[in-house]
Each structure stands twice: as structure tokens, then as C-alpha cells.
Amino acid sequence: MNYRYQRRYAGPLQAVIFDWAGTVVDFGSFAPTQVLIDAFAGFGIDISLAEARVPMGLAKWDHIRALGDMPQVSARWQAKFGREMTDRDVDAIYEAFMPLQVAKVGQYSHLIAGALDAIAALRERGLKIGSCTGYPRVVMNALTDIAAERGYAPDCIVATDDLKPGGRPGPWMVLHNVIELGVSDVAASVKVDDTVPGIDEGLAAGMWTVGLSASGNEVGLTAEEWAALTPVAQAIKRAVAEKKLYQAGAHYVIDTIADLLPVIVDIEARIARGERP
Template sequence: MYRYTRHYQGPIEAVIFDWAGTLVDFGSFAPTQVLIDAFAGFGIEVSLAEARLPMGLAKWDHIAALGRQAGVAQRWQAKFGRAISRDDVDALYAAFMPLQIAKVGQYSRPIPGAIELLAALRARGVKIGSCSGYPRAVMDRLLPFAAEQGIAPDHAVATDDLKPGGRPGPWMALANVIELGVQEVAACVKVDDTVPGIAEGLAAGMWTVGLSLSGNEVGLSLDELQATPVAEREALKARAEAKLYAAGAHYVVDTIAELPQALAAIEQRLARGERP
């Protein structure tokens, strides 16, 4: 029977994962490349680096933030003679959605180590949640594809499932807590490759683990990363780690394959009565 204690000292109850750049899609290309394609349909060139800056936000918010970036805003002004408006964001979002639905599976191969990690967590009785900046229509396309590849969390929340909205607020992470029946939020770990995703976990009162090499902050495919000279790769890793730690991550590891070491450290701190 569950007993409330002032300082929880038990094991991790649940891990809440992001999707692109965390469980699937090494380098997080599905969201960024499709955003580039959507803007191109309006005659606006957007670079991959520009598209990555707001990563982690809900996709409507991502488009709006991208349209406000200095370079993109200047190009929009030059082409249309005015700043990007809410109606423009709606139109871009409407163009983005069918492209994202059509292409999400193309990019969403499991990240090495993800399948094995989920199996190990399940064997320990740890509940597996997930949430994403993807809207529900995209998640409904992604989930069966991911399940066929061996990635099947116990629960998945899309950014438009909840009225309050998505990241950096805590709502998607906390919706997992409710659905999974977790009794101690302090026994939950949020794993993400973006700053808004780390902020989400912190706002929800969870431990947070950032992923440096597999996600948006480095933004290279696995093949590209492996072909990168060691010194350059280490510099990219250090920059990503610094950004995720600055966002408040309790731990940062390279990819999901290295997550067990961070989870072990968190459980040691829980055993001492520490909280996130």
C-alpha cells in the first residue's frame, strides 16, 4: 500500500520521453526539414539552423517564432511588404500539416539503444510516458510506425491534446503522470533534446536529462556525426551540453543509449531523500 512520505526515497516510477531526437529521428530532421519545405511553398527560404532555433515548441508556435526571427522576418517583409501575421502562421501551419503527416515516418527510425532501453525499463516495472511538439494528427501517424520498429511507450501526449498548450509549460508531462498513475512526481524523469523540453520537465517538478548528440542542438544524422572529426564532434557536444545544462538539466548524456547512467545517479539521489 502506498504511504506518503515527506521525502520520497524510492525508485524511479516513470520516465517521460520526447520523440524526435530522443527516441527516434537521430538529429531531429522530421520537424525541421518539413518546416523548411512549408516556408519554401510561400517563397521564403529558411535555413536548417534557423528552423532549429525554436525546436521543442508546439508546431504552430514554432512557425510563429520562426517567422519572427530577424532573417526570416526580413525575407517575409521583402516578399510580402508586411510582417508575418497570425493568418500567415495559420496558412503556413495548414501547409505544414499534410507534409509532416506524410513524411514523419520517413525520418523516424529508432535511435540506437532506444529499443533496448525501453525493454530494460519495462523489466524493472518503470512506466514509460512520452510527449511531443507534434500535433495529434502527426502522432497518430508516427505511433504505429514507431511501434512496428519496437518503440511503444505506455502513453503518448501530443501538443494539441491539452487546452493549456505545450512546452515550455508542464501540462504534457503531467498528463502522463495522471494517465500512468504515478504517485510521486519527484520519481519521474523527463528526457529531451531541447531547451523547451527541459523547461517542461522542470516546470512539472521532475528530474530532467538532456541529450546532446542525438538531437536538435547538434542536428547531425548518425552517419554525419560518425564522419565528423573527433575534435569537431567534441566541440559540438560541449556546446550542446552547455546549452542544456544552462536550461536547468540535472544531467546531460550523449544519446538515449547512455541514459541508464543518469537514471542510476538520480536513484542514488532519491535514496538520499533529494528532490528535483
Template sequence: MQATPYRYTRHYQGLVQAVVFDWAGTLVDFGSFAPTQVLIDAFAGFGIEISLAEARLPMGLAKWDHIQALGRQAGVDARWQAKFGRSMSKEDVDALYAAFMPLQIERVAEYSAAIPGATTVLGNLRERRIKLGSCSGYPRVVMDKLLPHAAAQGLRLDHAVATDDLKPGGRPGPWMALANVIELGVGELAACIKVDDTVPGIEEGLAAGMWTVGLSLSGNETGLTLSELRALGPDAIQRHRQRATAKLAQAGAHYVIDSIADLLPVIDAIEARLVRGERP
């Protein structure tokens, strides 16, 4: 007897249950300078000059992977070969990472002021009984320094995953985002939103089956301090916004907004789509 195949499609039609946030460039550190500037200083300790633009290209990856990807860029590789007579090896990445980590731990709080609007948005989400998760390219030793500093500014989340907490690895894989889902006890991936300022972070959310929201002006893609951004004219700001939006949208972001301060209307829009039975 031949079995008859049946197709059953289940659509979640409820509210948003959880938001998983990135940290640098999303909740804290407007312009995302803590990871990039410290990387520049770590490479300088090896006699290699890298630019801020070069340091930003692999942003969102775990920091060891970030250093390796940075060393593979054509310009950085050429400078490394000119100084050492070879391309960067795994042992070189290990050495750079070892130099980078104490600097990152020491200076992460220096750069990690709360992004305007972050505390208000988190408070509103709590009032709506939405659970608050987070993950980062930072390893645990850096997260342990960052979290109390963030909490002192009113940024308290329900869970935080560091890139080395899990064996499978970091972004762009889904594991850190899914670890939040498990810890927060959320039963519907379609009820979750990932908010991030980097391409790997958007890819992470998509891989986890979540809605994704990119940030165009507060994070890595624009890479300006708040005061630098405010000093620009409207046309210059719009050019930054358009360039960053295009990159994050191409990565698959369902929505792109300027900063976390603009998130609440997106929550409403996603909830309206969920009620209609739409999925990420």
C-alpha cells in the first residue's frame, strides 16, 4: 500500500516574542570603534599599519576570524609580506589575537556608551513582555567587562552569548542567535527579530530563521561617532544612509533603520505581518 503524502503548512500568527541584539554599533559604541581601533593598535604593535576602513571590512565576525580575514585583504597581505617575507600564518593570527585581547578587555568600556534611544526602546519592549537577548563577536572575557558597564547605563538584557561560548562557531552561522532562543524559552523562530549593524550579523539572523533589522547610521557601515555624524549636513547623512542601507538590504535585511531609536515602529510592522500569517 502506497502512503499518501500530505502537505501541512503551519503559520504562526502571534506577536513578537523576542529580540536578539548585537552590541557594538547596536546597543553601545556609536560607530563601532571599540573593535576596530583596538585592532589597528594590535597590528601596529607588529609594525603593520592598517586603516580604519580595512579594519571595518570583516566586522561582525568572531575576533580571531576577524584578524585572519583582515590579514587576507590584499593590501594588508602585501604589507605583511613586505615586512615578514610571507603571508600571515595561523600562528601569526594567534599572536595578534593574544596581543589584541588584553587591549580589548582594557578599553571596551571606554568606547561603550549607550547609543541614544537604547534604554527607552529596551524599556518599551519589556513593557510589551518581549524577551531581550544578545550576542556579539566579542569573546566571553570581553563580554564580562562590557555587561556590567552596560547595566550601569540601564542596558539590562535577559541573556548574552559571546562568540566563544559555543563550539560550532560564530557568525554568520545561526548558533549564537539560536542559543538565545533556547535560553529565553521562545518556541517560534518566526516570532524573533535579530538587530545588527553588520552583514555577518544580518546573515546570522537569516540563518536562524528570524526577521532581521539592519542599522545604517549607528554602526559599522557608516563608522562615524555621533558628534561626527551630527556635524554633517543632511545631504551627506543621506549619502551615508543610502550606502549602508543598500549593503545591509543586499545581505537580506528585512528592514533597515538609522539606529535602535527607530526600532519600535518596525516591531509594530512585523507584528502586523505575523498576524497575517507571514514568515521571515
């Protein structure tokens, strides 16, 4: 008879790995989307905010490529230039996008309400704080200093172009966090993100995943716009975002990072019962 031993991690959580825009900073995730709109406008192509949000979570070059591949955007490009968008065109838009993003990232990247308290509570529980992003390193160099001035300094920061394999939805950025943070088992990590590629990333790495609805790309409102909605209107928008994130495989979906601590407690209880992500 063949016996197969299945090892199960039974210890405490060791790390939480956060996305940036729409997760810890930039309620509604406007810095990446609005600047993409501006970059395309420089080439005479109008992109709506809703369109710009569709590929959110991808590396920015891939995001631009995905936008260009959308049928309606492709049709506009062909009407303007008489041909399909090429990778060389993507390069040109990306080169126009980058200085705009660096210049404007701080304008949008204020900390989401409750973020510092939530992260402090995680640290009090002995958890390390990791992070990764669809932003390239040049943007993160600017954003890291801005965030630190505002009180947020994670233990690890991985930008989408730091690693050769690439960014989301692959697991490489979060796995690099695992290595840098010295986490002994991927099941001792939680990935928190507001986008489907970010949830895919955590699942691909074998982690617990938490989606954020209200503060993220799927709702796509400022904090003030969200607060101004009636409870019924909030429920409608929340339900759409929750459905998309749960369908992506998120283990939990909450409104914002401020709601995270009870989820962490529940995950540790599930680990103690022998469950794995």
C-alpha cells in the first residue's frame, strides 16, 4: 500500500503582502488609471476611466498593451493611424506615461483611512509587512519616499520590473517577498489586493487572499464619493466588486484595509484547524 504524507503548516501567520494603489494608498486607484488616460490622450486617443480600469493590476506596459487590444480602443487607434497598435506604439505610450506617473503619483497616493492602524495591529501580532505593485521601480522610488513621509514603510517592496519573470498574474513578486521576509511557508502569508490579477498572483503562490471592494479599482470612487452614497447604493456597488473578486478565487472580500484584522484572526483559526489556502 502506498502512503502519501501531506505536510500542513500549522503555525501562525508570518506576513501580509499588500498591493499599493487601491489597497494601502490611493482610495479608488486613480493614479494609474487617470495618468494612462492622459498618456493615450497625448496620442490623440480617448480612453474612458472605465476602460482604463479593465486591465488594472497588470504591469503598466502590459496594461497599455491590453488596452490597445480592447476592440473599441483598437478601432479608435486604427481610425486615427490606419493600422493596428504595435508593440513599438506601446513602447511610445509607455515612455510618455512614465514621467507623468512619476510626477503625479504623490498627488493621488494618500493613505487610505485606517491603513496605519491596521498595519500597526499586524505588526503587534508579529507579522511582517510585504508589498508589491504593478508600478515599475522608477515610480516606486518616488512613491516609497512619499509613503514613508506619510507614515507607511513596508518591510519589503517589489516593483513589477524588479524581476525578470514579469509581474502579475504570475506569483513571482509575492514569492520574492516570501524570500526577503524570511517566511517559512507560503501558507503563512496573506496577499491583500483590490484587483483580479492581484488575487490571481496570491493564489498562484499558494497564499491566502483578501480582496478589497470599496477602496479599490472595482468600485473606482474616491473616498468622498463612496461616503456620499446611500447605504443602498454602496451595497449595489459593493456586491458587483465582491462578486468579481470572489469569482477570481479570493478567500475573503472586505471593504477596505481598515477591516482586515478580523480576517487575519479568522485565517489563523482556520490554519489551526488544519486548513490550507
